[in-house]
Amino acid sequence: MERQSAQARALREGKEYILPIRIDDTKIPGLPETVGYISLSNTTIEKIVDLILKKLGKMI
DSSP states (O other), X not given: OHHHHHHHHHHHHTSOXXXXXXXXXOOOTTOOTTOOOEETTSSXXXXXXXXXXXXXXXXX
């Protein structure tokens, strides 16, 4: 439900809103294959923190 609300908001506002981060290989039922994500297995924590801070900076 939360993901659907966030996606609807992103579509309405015409901008990126969600920054999915995958921390393991757990399958998520119902998650469309068209949803991209950042994988912790091939991205450093420092890079993920940088991306989150940039994303938050755009929201302010």
